[in-house]
Amino acid sequence: MTATSAPARAVPDATAPPAAPPGGRARRLLPFSPWHLALAPLALLFAIPLVWLLLSSVMSDAEINRFPPALWPSHLDFSGYRYVLGNAMFPRWFANSLIVSVTAVVSNLVFGALGGYAFARMRFAGSRVLLATMLATMAIPFQLTMIPTFLVMKRLGLIDSLGALIVPSLVTPFAVFLLRQFFLSLPRELEEAAWIDGCNRLRVLWSVVLPLSRPALSTVAVLTFLSTWNDLTWPLIAINHDAHYTLQLGLTTFQGQHHTKWSAVMAGNVITVLPVLLAFLGAQKQFIQSITSSGLKG
Amino acid sequence: MPRLPTPLTLPAGAPTDAELRRARRRRRRAETTTAWAFILPSVLVIIGLSILPVIWSLLLSFQADDLVTPSRWVGLQNYHALTQDPNFRQAVRNTLIYTVLYVPLSMVLGLLLALALNHRIKLVGLYRTLFFVPFVISAAAQGVLFSFILDPEFGAANSVLHKLHLPAQGFLTDPGQALYVLVAISLWSGTGFCLVVYLAALQDVPPSLIEAARLDGAGRRHLLRHVVLPTLTPVNVFLLVWQVIQSLQVFDLVYVTTKGGPLGSTTVIVYFIWQMAFQNFTAGYGAAAAYVLAVALLVIGAGTRLLRRRGPDRLEGATR
Numbered sequence: 001m002t003a004t005s006a007p008a009r010a011v012p013d014a015t016a017p018p019a020a021p022p023g024g025r026a027r028r029l030l031p032f033s034p035w036h037l038a039l040a041p042l043a044l045l046f047a048i049p050l051v052w053l054l055l056s057s058v059m060s061d062a063e064i065n066r067f068p069p070a071l072w073p074s075h076l077d078f079s080g081y082r083y084v085l086g087n088a089m090f091p092r093w094f095a096n097s098l099i100v101s102v103t104a105v106v107s108n109l110v111f112g113a114l115g116g117y118a119f120a121r122m123r124f125a126g127s128r129v130l131l132a133t134m135l136a137t138m139a140i141p142f143q144l145t146m147i148p149t150f151l152v153m154k155r156l157g158l159i160d161s162l163g164a165l166i167v168p169s170l171v172t173p174f175a176v177f178l179l180r181q182f183f184l185s186l187p188r189e190l191e192e193a194a195w196i197d198g199c200n201r202l203r204v205l206w207s208v209v210l211p212l213s214r215p216a217l218s219t220v221a222v223l224t225f226l227s228t229w230n231d232l233t234w235p236l237i238a239i240n241h242d243a244h245y246t247l248q249l250g251l252t253t254f255q256g257q258h259h260t261k262w263s264a265v266m267a268g269n270v271i272t273v274l275p276v277l278l279a280f281l282g283a284q285k286q287f288i289q290s291i292t293s294s295g296l297k298g
Numbered sequence: 299m300p301r302l303p304t305p306l307t308l309p310a311g312a313p314t315d316a317e318l319r320r321a322r323r324r325r326r327r328a329e330t331t332t333a334w335a336f337i338l339p340s341v342l343v344i345i346g347l348s349i350l351p352v353i354w355s356l357l358l359s360f361q362a363d364d365l366v367t368p369s370r371w372v373g374l375q376n377y378h379a380l381t382q383d384p385n386f387r388q389a390v391r392n393t394l395i396y397t398v399l400y401v402p403l404s405m406v407l408g409l410l411l412a413l414a415l416n417h418r419i420k421l422v423g424l425y426r427t428l429f430f431v432p433f434v435i436s437a438a439a440q441g442v443l444f445s446f447i448l449d450p451e452f453g454a455a456n457s458v459l460h461k462l463h464l465p466a467q468g469f470l471t472d473p474g475q476a477l478y479v480l481v482a483i484s485l486w487s488g489t490g491f492c493l494v495v496y497l498a499a500l501q502d503v504p505p506s507l508i509e510a511a512r513l514d515g516a517g518r519r520h521l522l523r524h525v526v527l528p529t530l531t532p533v534n535v536f537l538l539v540w541q542v543i544q545s546l547q548v549f550d551l552v553y554v555t556t557k558g559g560p561l562g563s564t565t566v567i568v569y570f571i572w573q574m575a576f577q578n579f580t581a582g583y584g585a586a587a588a589y590v591l592a593v594a595l596l597v598i599g600a601g602t603r604l605l606r607r608r609g610p611d612r613l614e615g616a617t618r
Contacts, residue, residue: 039415071457114340117336127333144352145351147351148352152346171339176337231436232554280431288426292495
């Protein structure tokens with residue numbers, strides 16, 4: 001948890017409540033800051049749906065299906081999880097999602113770093129035009145390209161296979177551009193030393209530049225994982241056969257088929273949400289940094 | 299293997315100008331080759347799957363195409379049909395309602411939360427986590443979760459209303475409510491993003507600026523009104539553009555929860571495009587609708603660009 005980073009640089013009184021002078025008295029009346037009176041209920045409201053997700057995934061169907069439904073499980077019932085992991089396609093969908101997301105993360109790091117380094121440090125004909133073109137593609141909405149991308153994938157014979165999910169996410173202009181910007185900010189002198197020692201470009205990139213680029217690399221990794229793991233639109237278009245579903249796609253069809261077995265649907269939902277949630281709680285600082293920095297300074 | 303240092307020796311005859319130039323050209327060519335090897339994968343994927351499709355999409359929008367049989371050129375007929383199509387008009391209206399509600403609400407709520415959480419109070423980290431976590435959850439998972447909670451018969455929401463002796467609601471099954479319920483769900487997941495961005499910006503407000511204003515006798519409200527909020531202008535512009543673009547493109551949540559229904563009350567533009575291209579197999583028509591959306595997004599992007607350029611530069615400088 002990064003509870004420390006937020007208040008550390010906070011500007012204490014810059015934005016205090018309009019009722020500031022009497023607020024001093026209120027602070028003495030209450031054993032805690034009056035801000036909590038507004039924040040706590042709202043935070044609770046934000047947390048309830050997720051708490052309910054967890055609770056309902058361990059309820060029995062009888063508890064869920066009676067009216068009005070129980071709001072609290074009388075005992076822990078894992079039949080939903082057993083159902084999902086046992087006889088459904090869920091493990092397979094999980095594996096598909098993992099394959100697609102991990103491939104996307106690795107290849108975005110590799111190709112993004114190669115491309116970004118070439119744009120940052122090498123001089124070659126047409127590099128400016130190429131970079132500008134790549135940059136411009138970031139402004140193209142996916143909806144505009146999705147129909148032709150489907151047709152391209154069809155010509156490549158990849159429709160209805162994991163390949164159709166992997167190829168378009170191999171590298172994004174965002175990865176190339178973000179890494180280029182970061183490489184530009186590194187001092188050239190470090191690389192020149194390696195140059196003089198006789199390293200080639202690849203070697204310099206690998207052993208000098210990349211070790212210094214952790215923050216940028218983790219930003220690319222985090223955002224790539226988040227967007228590929230959570231994507232629904234493209235798998236919906238590119239995949240027909242349920243053996244090639246991703247978790248998101250599987251979950252939505254699963255909900256349609258097992259509407260009455262809500263405990264199983266919710267267990268499946270927990271499994272879908274869990275990897276991203278764990279990644280977030282584990283690397284909260286990186287997550288928040290990458291999301292704000294990519295938006296604000298990208 | 300480390301090479302032993304060898305004494306520098308010059309070749310017998312010093313290199314001529316021509317030789318030097320040739321050597322430089324050779325080096326330059328080697329560099330070009332390496333550079334292209336480095337960028338080729340990115341170029342293939344990015345150009346091949348964006349520039350090419352953009353052109354293809356434009357051509358498609360002038361054709362009748364079912365994604366299977368050869369297509370037929372129809373000129374501007376698709377665009378003409380769009381102007382007549384009541385479903386498209388409804389999709390545009392729904393998208394605009396969604397955007398007009400979601401964007402300002404998420405920004406205001408995010409800003410208020412950020413102002414509150416910018417204080418030295420306990421549990422700041424916990425609050426930030428709670429508000430932000432919904433943002434990382436996929437729209438598919440959100441949709442499944444909320445269609446369960448808001449299920450008119452089995453849902454917890456109606457169960458709570460029942461306990462409070464309030465009438466049960468249709469939520470996503472009620473044509474009059476569904477779009478607003480979708481806005482509420484989006485607020486649940488999207489406010490955290492605004493909060494985090496605002497919080498980062500607030501912490502970038504230079505303390506010296508606040509110190510100076512306070513020495514000049516500014517009260518807390520003045521400080522907020524005249525120092526803190528103006529420095530947020532670039533962030534406001536960024537969030538406005540970002541959130542508008544996101545909401546004009548909303549799809550996943552609609553697909554999972556309502557499938558555009560009931561009675562088309564939640565059909566948004568992207569859902570309309572998807573339906574036309576991949577359900578009705580009228581890809582050309584879908585491409586035309588996509589082009590309309592893309593041009594709208596482009597205009598918004600270009601418009602704010604102009605606005606930013608004319609806007610107060612000194613404020614932008616203040617936050618960096």
